[in-house]
Amino acid sequence: MNLWFTEYYENDTALSIKIKKTLYSGKSKYQKIDVLESEQLGKILLLDDLIMLTEAHEFAYHEMIAHVPLFSHPEPKSVLIIGGGDGGTAREVLRHENIEKCVMCEIDDMVVKVTKEYIPSVGSQFDNPKLELLFKDGVKFIEENTNKFDIIIIDSTDPVGFAEGLFKQKFYQSVYDCLKEDGIMVAQAENPYYYADIQKDMFNNLKAVFPIVSMYLSFIPFYPSGMWAFAFASKKYKPLEKVKYDDIKKMENELKYFNSDIIKSCFSLPNFAKKVL
Amino acid sequence: MNLWFTEYYENDTALSIKIKKTLYSGKSKYQKIDVLESEQLGKILLLDDLIMLTEAHEFAYHEMIAHVPLFSHPEPKSVLIIGGGDGGTAREVLRHENIEKCVMCEIDDMVVKVTKEYIPSVGSQFDNPKLELLFKDGVKFIEENTNKFDIIIIDSTDPVGFAEGLFKQKFYQSVYDCLKEDGIMVAQAENPYYYADIQKDMFNNLKAVFPIVSMYLSFIPFYPSGMWAFAFASKKYKPLEKVKYDDIKKMENELKYFNSDIIKSCFSLPNFAKKVL
Amino acid sequence: MNLWFTEYYENDTALSIKIKKTLYSGKSKYQKIDVLESEQLGKILLLDDLIMLTEAHEFAYHEMIAHVPLFSHPEPKSVLIIGGGDGGTAREVLRHENIEKCVMCEIDDMVVKVTKEYIPSVGSQFDNPKLELLFKDGVKFIEENTNKFDIIIIDSTDPVGFAEGLFKQKFYQSVYDCLKEDGIMVAQAENPYYYADIQKDMFNNLKAVFPIVSMYLSFIPFYPSGMWAFAFASKKYKPLEKVKYDDIKKMENELKYFNSDIIKSCFSLPNFAKKVL
Amino acid sequence: MNLWFTEYYENDTALSIKIKKTLYSGKSKYQKIDVLESEQLGKILLLDDLIMLTEAHEFAYHEMIAHVPLFSHPEPKSVLIIGGGDGGTAREVLRHENIEKCVMCEIDDMVVKVTKEYIPSVGSQFDNPKLELLFKDGVKFIEENTNKFDIIIIDSTDPVGFAEGLFKQKFYQSVYDCLKEDGIMVAQAENPYYYADIQKDMFNNLKAVFPIVSMYLSFIPFYPSGMWAFAFASKKYKPLEKVKYDDIKKMENELKYFNSDIIKSCFSLPNFAKKVL
Incomplete structure (x- = not known):
């Protein structure tokens, strides 16, 4: 499935990762929290839409x-x-x-x-x-x-x-x-x-x-x-x-x-x- | 202008760079050659659609x-x-x-x-x-x-x-x-x-x-x-x-x-x- | 969350829809089947990665x-x-x-x-x-x-x-x-x-x-x-x-x-x- | 070359068109003006980053x-x-x-x-x-x-x-x-x-x-x-x-x-x- 998460960086570049599944999306008092499952890099944690970690390389x-x-x-x-x-x-x-x-x-x-x-x-x-x-x-x-x-x-x-x-x-x-x-x-x-x-x-x-x-x-x-x-x-x-x-x-x-x-x-x-x- | 060059990597990730201008596109006996001008990273050289260098970081x-x-x-x-x-x-x-x-x-x-x-x-x-x-x-x-x-x-x-x-x-x-x-x-x-x-x-x-x-x-x-x-x-x-x-x-x-x-x-x-x- | 499904068309155009959630992904004897929940168009049915319908406009x-x-x-x-x-x-x-x-x-x-x-x-x-x-x-x-x-x-x-x-x-x-x-x-x-x-x-x-x-x-x-x-x-x-x-x-x-x-x-x-x- | 122009619509959808060449980019007193050459739809006119026409279908x-x-x-x-x-x-x-x-x-x-x-x-x-x-x-x-x-x-x-x-x-x-x-x-x-x-x-x-x-x-x-x-x-x-x-x-x-x-x-x-x- 052609489903990609993209993080845009401030210098007009962006990193995209192919996603298999959304596992969790929520909003705490402080920030948005999302957990995605990627095709090849394991699970991904996002805080306020920024990649905190991929399981493969954390x-x-x-x-x-x-x-x-x-x-x-x-x-x-x-x-x-x-x-x-x-x-x-x-x-x-x-x-x-x-x-x-x-x-x-x-x-x-x-x-x-x-x-x-x-x-x-x-x-x-x-x-x-x-x-x-x-x-x-x-x-x-x-x-x-x-x-x-x-x-x-x-x-x-x-x-x-x-x-x-x-x-x-x-x-x-x-x-x-x-x-x-x-x-x-x-x-x-x-x-x-x-x-x-x-x-x-x-x-x-x-x-x-x-x-x-x-x-x-x-x-x-x-x-x-x-x-x-x-x-x-x-x-x-x-x-x-x-x-x-x-x-x-x-x-x-x-x-x-x-x-x-x-x-x-x-x-x-x-x-x-x-x-x- | 929302114009982006994207290079897809083999592990289902991709890097995108925002482009201002195409400067040259040609095909030699061996490969495709493109030169792009990016918004923030200077000129970019592509060979067969892969980024060889950005002027900012080469x-x-x-x-x-x-x-x-x-x-x-x-x-x-x-x-x-x-x-x-x-x-x-x-x-x-x-x-x-x-x-x-x-x-x-x-x-x-x-x-x-x-x-x-x-x-x-x-x-x-x-x-x-x-x-x-x-x-x-x-x-x-x-x-x-x-x-x-x-x-x-x-x-x-x-x-x-x-x-x-x-x-x-x-x-x-x-x-x-x-x-x-x-x-x-x-x-x-x-x-x-x-x-x-x-x-x-x-x-x-x-x-x-x-x-x-x-x-x-x-x-x-x-x-x-x-x-x-x-x-x-x-x-x-x-x-x-x-x-x-x-x-x-x-x-x-x-x-x-x-x-x-x-x-x-x-x-x-x-x-x-x-x-x- | 900057998560998009993209369908590429044969004439080098593509349609992308922002996705909130993946609801189902499976493979039958005949085809891949996916159900996504979009941000603004309701649920989406994909067969073999092609959009069959959006709930909003089916x-x-x-x-x-x-x-x-x-x-x-x-x-x-x-x-x-x-x-x-x-x-x-x-x-x-x-x-x-x-x-x-x-x-x-x-x-x-x-x-x-x-x-x-x-x-x-x-x-x-x-x-x-x-x-x-x-x-x-x-x-x-x-x-x-x-x-x-x-x-x-x-x-x-x-x-x-x-x-x-x-x-x-x-x-x-x-x-x-x-x-x-x-x-x-x-x-x-x-x-x-x-x-x-x-x-x-x-x-x-x-x-x-x-x-x-x-x-x-x-x-x-x-x-x-x-x-x-x-x-x-x-x-x-x-x-x-x-x-x-x-x-x-x-x-x-x-x-x-x-x-x-x-x-x-x-x-x-x-x-x-x-x-x- | 994997170069795409994307127009994002207000309802979280987007149309992308593969681009061969940028032909003109300028800024008048009123708006940005860009002319692109697409892979399959001829030239494209953009005003303030919105597609005004493609030559193929205007x-x-x-x-x-x-x-x-x-x-x-x-x-x-x-x-x-x-x-x-x-x-x-x-x-x-x-x-x-x-x-x-x-x-x-x-x-x-x-x-x-x-x-x-x-x-x-x-x-x-x-x-x-x-x-x-x-x-x-x-x-x-x-x-x-x-x-x-x-x-x-x-x-x-x-x-x-x-x-x-x-x-x-x-x-x-x-x-x-x-x-x-x-x-x-x-x-x-x-x-x-x-x-x-x-x-x-x-x-x-x-x-x-x-x-x-x-x-x-x-x-x-x-x-x-x-x-x-x-x-x-x-x-x-x-x-x-x-x-x-x-x-x-x-x-x-x-x-x-x-x-x-x-x-x-x-x-x-x-x-x-x-x-x-």
Whole structure:
């Protein structure tokens, strides 16, 4: 059946994926949520009509947003995820046996419900006893929170609408305050091919707060341009400074993307991307 | 004007680019050739309806196919390009002042004529006195050729139709024979997300001939998945073994993608891509 | 959600309809069957990826294929429908109280099951006691059948694959033999804008068998070009010769398309369409 | 080349046409103007991204907007066209040898220039000595004009932007005043499948001014739904009252759509279209 979902990008390009079936369509208090079944890429999650993940390739996003900060920290025990409603980031965080507590603060409980039911391969760890699920606004939560975390991961949608606050200096200051003295923050950070301006704002805001700020990259075919960036901001440790490669080796067999070579290379940026920093 | 060019990929995805103007459409002895002007990505070259390049982002392909082998060789003086009709690879090769001779063997003279006229930013070096342009079948040329080169770059279309021979073991043997004893070959090598099977054949063929075979990657938004691979095959030098980083530093200002960090990191492969090798 | 079904027509045009939901997808012994829910045109039935009907506008097809022959006959009592699996033609035939028996011979029982369940507004009369449903090949049925009908309606898919036989002279001869001496046959007949050649064959075949052959037209937005033709073939009565306009008046209130003016005008053909006959 | 122009309609459907070449793109004081060459339908004229005509099928529009009023009047000598910048309506009007004067008042001279140069098969009569071309706002011209015409044809774009005034009661009053006492006005009138509301306003405005108001239809595949309407408004003659069928016969050989049967049938409306009036 000649049925295609199309996402139009801001620079007059578009990605289309052939669809076999619509599985779910709903509207939460915050956004539209759709789950589609594609012909060749498994299930697809859309939030407000933008592709969040395809089942076939989501590993390239979730492994990279989780394992880079977790392996950059010498002994992470507590993780806070802001956003991450589909559960993929939590799934990767919870592969780390040293993690004692993973708090996930997602504003929209419907995203969790929907992925749990319709994309269980991603939303697989919602019942893990180490995971504490909170349905709250991440900006408010982090302002009021008094616990300190080793790692904070900002797994948000794009900086429009209700997620806008998650890209501002004020928010990054609160993140800083919630991190232990050697804590690390990572955030999804758009792409330098199409959205360099958004990135510049974001990294300037981070640099106003954190002493160490870097960008790293992953090949993600379902996001605009196929190149996706993450912001790495740290109070104490530089990227690669504390990596225990033996620990990576132990986990590598389970993973489809991340490995020792990747953590060493992902902070290398093409010239046009360096200009963002 | 709501006018879009769409390229359908084999895995039921498609990339569309908004078009402002058609600049040229013709048919050579070998293939259809079209030049389009896009709304935001500059001119686009199509061969047999597949996007070869967009002016906005072709640097990510041409810099990576040229500078990785050239900087991996301690003192390259002679380069052979098989294919490369749009001129972008020659343009990058000829940035290297130590290159004394660059032979380019392109089967289709119309590609050269068309890019020279319609996309001069890419086809800029066709009149460079160091460039020797031959309009011949690369497979035949390399079988009959008796000169030896430091570097051979296979800048071909996909392994269908007349370019199919450029992915076979017999051809790689001829390439081997045309390389000096410390020569390096690089070839465009499709992508591991969608075409792992094609890659496996290609790398098996290379490994049957060359002692050193590697894969490296570039972020190229106008190719399927946005992740593009190159095959690196060498008689003597391993990747990174002979890189003179000072020379890279001197050229970096002119470049948009390639730099010292990139050459060090581009051979790092995600787990799913490693399986190809 | 930016989800569109597209039907490509043979003359390099295409119609797209925005889809809200997929309701059913299956494969019978004969064809693919899909039911979609569109954003603004109600449900859509696809057979082998071609739009058979949209709920919003199917009246323009079903009223015209049924009421033109039924009101052209002075006293129709028995009707045979070949095809018509979605039930829309039967629904219109059974509006005529003088009809005592409507036999419907559909090759594919899954089409009936699917429309009955998913598009009940069209498949509404399958349980009408005047309707006799047979799941047989129309070509064979009509060859073996010994009853005679007042009206035979060929409500088939396009003349490719298993429906091809329904457009041949041999089949029309069998139809002729199954009609009473004053019987009338009507068949869906493609469109003269795009498929004049198919139409020429079809009408030549009809004229080889029937003394009276005409074409009439309807505005149907979900078929190629929006102009759709029906073949009218008759043993005795010319179009309009026996129309009882009072009877039409009585039914008009229930109908969305057909009326006294329409039956008088629908046989009028533009010059380019006349050439087909 | 997989290059398609798509026009999205208001009811979430879209028509796409495969394009071979862009011939012209410009912006006048009033609108964007584009000429495309399609694969199978000849040249296409776009105004503000909407398809005005395809060369293959424009006859269905131009013959019907011109010959219906001209053959409805017993002896038309003077015609005023408001709009009609592509020249197709003038071409059809000037087939009538009894016409002594055809004034064409088009607001946008660039439409005339562009069609004359790029689509000469349509813009073929701009140099006809019987044609007086004025580049003025039709609303103003008709308010100030003191001549009286037998026929006025409103060949405008849709009732948005600068053409909006051409659908208002005030304008129709001016048209009335510019017609001789037995004059006839015809205007393009959108389609009853998708735009019944726009039509209701338009026909109410006409009925407030003219004693005789009708709608007639044509099959036009490049307009939304494929069904297109024209408004017929007359001071004295009803449709068909004064038609000289012998004169039609004389012209029929030159025409692709219009003929004696068509003028008799085109005022017949399906039930859903009658509701507009």
